[in-house]
Amino acid sequence: MTLYPRANDEGGRGHDADPATVHLVIQDLNDNHPHIHLPENGYAKIMENLYPEDVESITIKLDDVDGGDHGCPCTMEFDPGTPASWLEKFSLQIGGGRSTYRLIPVASLDREEQKVYSFPS
Numbered sequence: 001m002t003l004y005p006r007a008n009d010e011g012g013r014g015h016d017a018d019p020a021t022v023h024l025v026i027q028d029l030n031d032n033h034p035h036i037h038l039p040e041n042g043y044a045k046i047m048e049n050l051y052p053e054d055v056e057s058i059t060i061k062l063d064d065v066d067g068g069d070h071g072c073p074c075t076m077e078f079d080p081g082t083p084a085s086w087l088e089k090f091s092l093q094i095g096g097g098r099s100t101y102r103l104i105p106v107a108s109l110d111r112e113e114q115k116v117y118s119f120p121s
């Protein structure tokens with residue numbers, strides 16, 4: 001943003017100021033958390049009882065409204081509290097674009113064993 005200030009002496013009746021400009025640079029504050037842009041509402045479905053290679057991976061795209069160092073690229077990993085049995089069923093890999101990951105089932109999923117997986121657990 002550029003401001004063009006006007007200044008006069010003698011109570012506004014005297015000399016005008018030399019033409020001058022003031023440049024204002026608005027600095028970004030890290031006031032937004034990264035969020036999951038995809039899948040929509042952080043929700044995806046996988047069909048049970050399929051071989052992992054027959055299941056399409058789930059694309060997880062991260063975003064952050066802040067720019068520069070305060071925004072994306074953003075990183076993602078499993079929470080340290082994720083049960084070991086879940087880590088045996090899913091793999092998280094970078095791929096598909098900027099700040100984009102793929103959640104890949106690496107085992108057949110059984111709805112009768114576990115109906116919903118919610119990360120972080």
Ligand SMILES: [Ca+2]
Binds near residue numbers: 028029066067
């Ligand atoms: Ca900001």
Ligand SMILES: [Ca+2]
Binds near residue numbers: 030064065071
């Ligand atoms: Ca941010």
